[in-house]
Amino acid sequence: MPEIKGFNTVVLKNKPSIIGYAAAVGKKEAEGPLGEYFDKIYQDEFCGEKTFEKAETHLQKAAIETALKKAKLSKTDIQCAFAGDLLNQCIGSSFGMRDLQLPFAGLYGACSTMALSLALAGILVDSGAAKNTVAAASSHFCSAERQYRYPLEYGGQRSPAAQWTVTGAGCAVVSDQKAENAPQIEKVIIGAVRDLGITDINNMGAAMAPVNVKLRPYTKGMVFLHNQFQERRHIKQNECNIYTSA
Amino acid sequence: MNNTDYKNLVHSTTPKSPNLKNCIKAFVFGGSICCFGQVLKTLYGLTELNEDEIKLAVSTTLIVITAILTGAGVFDNIAKHAGAGTAVPITGFANSVVSPAVEFKSEGFILGMGAKMFNLAGPVIVFGCSAASVYGLIYWITQII
Numbered sequence: 001m002p003e004i005k006g007f008n009t010v011v012l013k014n015k016p017s018i019i020g021y022a023a024a025v026g027k028k029e030a031e032g033p034l035g036e037y038f039d040k041i042y043q044d045e046f047c048g049e050k051t052f053e054k055a056e057t058h059l060q061k062a063a064i065e066t067a068l069k070k071a072k073l074s075k076t077d078i079q080c081a082f083a084g085d086l087l088n089q090c091i092g093s094s095f096g097m098r099d100l101q102l103p104f105a106g107l108y109g110a111c112s113t114m115a116l117s118l119a120l121a122g123i124l125v126d127s128g129a130a131k132n133t134v135a136a137a138s139s140h141f142c143s144a145e146r147q148y149r150y151p152l153e154y155g156g157q158r159s160p161a162a163q164w165t166v167t168g169a170g171c172a173v174v175s176d177q178k179a180e181n182a183p184q185i186e187k188v189i190i191g192a193v194r195d196l197g198i199t200d201i202n203n204m205g206a207a208m209a210p211v212n213v214k215l216r217p218y219t220k221g222m223v224f225l226h227n228q229f230q231e232r233r234h235i236k237q238n239e240c241n242i243y244t245s246a
Numbered sequence: 247m248n249n250t251d252y253k254n255l256v257h258s259t260t261p262k263s264p265n266l267k268n269c270i271k272a273f274v275f276g277g278s279i280c281c282f283g284q285v286l287k288t289l290y291g292l293t294e295l296n297e298d299e300i301k302l303a304v305s306t307t308l309i310v311i312t313a314i315l316t317g318a319g320v321f322d323n324i325a326k327h328a329g330a331g332t333a334v335p336i337t338g339f340a341n342s343v344v345s346p347a348v349e350f351k352s353e354g355f356i357l358g359m360g361a362k363m364f365n366l367a368g369p370v371i372v373f374g375c376s377a378a379s380v381y382g383l384i385y386w387i388t389q390i391i
Contacts, residue, residue, distance in 0.1 A: 051352045151349035153316050154366065155325025155332055155341045157268070160261035197249040198256060206256040 002126045002188075010119075010188040012126035017182035018118075019175045020071025024062040026141070026167030038168075039066045045142055045167065056085060056092040056140035056169070061099060063169040064136055071132075071173040078102050078173075079130035082117035084109060085138045086165070087147060092138050102134060111208055113137040114170060121174040122185035131176050138169035159202035268329050275324070275331030283308060283335075305336055312340035317348060342366040 003011045024040035035041075040062050047055040047062075060083065068075065081100075084107035085092035097104040109116040117135035124130045144165035145152055174185065191211040198207040247255075283304050290300040315321040321341055325332045332338055343363060350362035364371065 146349055150366070151345040153319060153322050153341070153345035153348050155316075155322045155328075155338065155345070157263075157326060157329045160263060196247070196252040198253070203256065203260060206260065210252070 001128070002123050008189060010123060012122055012185055012187065014126050014176060015184040015186050016122045016125040016174050016176060017179055017184050018172045019177055019179045019182050020067045020069075020073070020173040021171060022063045022066035022070060023168060023170045024059045024066065025169075026059075028141075028164075029166060029168050039063075039070075042167075045140075052140050052142035052146065053087060053091060054095075056087070056138050056143050057096040057099075059140065059167070059169040060085070060092060060096040060136060060138040060171070063138070063171040064096070064100060064102075064134055067134070067136075067171040067173050071175065073132055073173060073175075075100060075102060077132050078134050079132060080105060080121070080124055081134040081136065082107055082120050083134070083136040083138075084113040084117060086110060086144050092140070092143070093136070096138075107137075116190075118172060118174065118185065119188040119190065121172075122188060125174050125176050126185075128176075133174045134171060135174055136169065136171040139165050139167070141165045141167045161200070161203040161205070163202075163204050271327055272329045272331035272334075275328035276334060277331075279308070279332065279335045279337060308336050309340040312337040313344045316341050316344040321345075339367060339370065342370070 001013065003013060005011050022039040023037070024042065025038045026045060027041070027043050029035070030038060030041040042055075042059070045055065046052070047058040049055045049058050064081070064083075068078070081097060081102040081104050083093040083097065083104065084090055090106045090108060093106055094104070097106075105120070107113055107116055107120070114135070114137040117137060121130075121133040121135040124133055141164065142152060150156060194210040196207075196210050200206070286304045286307055287300055290303050295303060312321060315324070321332070321337075322345075325338075325341065332341070343366075346365045347359050347363045350358040352358065353362070
């Protein structure tokens with residue numbers, strides 16, 4: 001059973017394992033420094049579908065199916081799937097789950113969706129309410145541009161700080177099975193939104209970087225973390241493997 | 247860390263837009279489009295069109311060329327460099343109408359393309375027409391006086 005320590009640190013006593021994982025990405029991501037680690041690479045931004053939204057669903061389905069295959073599980077072994085994306089009503093995930101027929105809990109955490117889905121999947125498995133769960137997230141550059149910014153063919157200049165939404169989906173199978181060398185989820189901390197007054201829509205990285213996490217009782221007093229570098233350092237020191245901002 | 251400290255940190259670490267380079271590029275591209283417009287005006291001057299019709303023909307030609315380049319996926323690659331050079335002339339307006347039309351075609355002909363076509367150009371039309379009306383009203387009052 002999960003146990004609460006300190007302010008809101010959830011300690012997962014059985015340490016659920018990530019027994020399978022996969023990522024399906026687009027062309028630009030495959031050309032990046034992590035290119036060799038991706039399981040499926042799509043050169044076509046439509047992934048053989050008719051719209052970008054359908055392409056995003058395709059990516060998520062590919063990631064989940066590959067992760068299940070790597071975990072040597074079938075769809076009927078999964079008791080719950082946590083997944084989310086950036087689109088209205090999370091259609092990227094919900095239409096994918098319609099086809100996969102997995103019990104589905106949709107999430108919206110924008111950039112924190114993957115961490116959020118892993119945290120919830122870990123807690124569910126540790127509590128004994130599920131044996132195997134799926135945690136997934138997806139996004140597509142073209143569908144996000146349409147949803148949040150300008151049409152693709154609109155002629156404008158990007159600010160140097162402008163963010164570029166990933167075309168890709170990732171999936172982790174979180175299970176109570178123990179596997180050799182499998183990463184384990186030991187602790188979960190969910191942070192509070194921290195608004196430091198960044199209003200520049202072309203600098204979302206700066207807007208999202210701050211998060212409030214209370215690490216009591218692991219450090220004396222209350223620690224406010226301000227940027228990603230500090231967050232990582234503190235979390236490593238305190239052995240907190242997963243955190244997420246709201 | 248308070249908001250001001252954070253704003254200073256963000257300001258010091260965020261890469262800046264190359265303003266001078268952008269201005270020079272915008273001047274060259276924008277100037278080229280205007281020169282091309284002038285060439286068109288001279289060429290149309292050789293036909294039997296009158297002055298007003300020539301102005302209309304020049305604008306229409308630039309709009310049609312922009313629409314074709316936008317549809318072909320070329321315009322945004324030019325505009326990436328040109329910036330204000332393509333945004334300020336009538337080419338920018340044409341692109342802001344054609345690009346959503348292309349983008350939202352997948353959501354249907356009427357509720358997709360038709361409804362979303364003026365997403366970007368809408369404010370320009372609304373405030374452009376409003377400003378013209380106010381200007382007209384002032385002009386009319388000054389004529390009476």
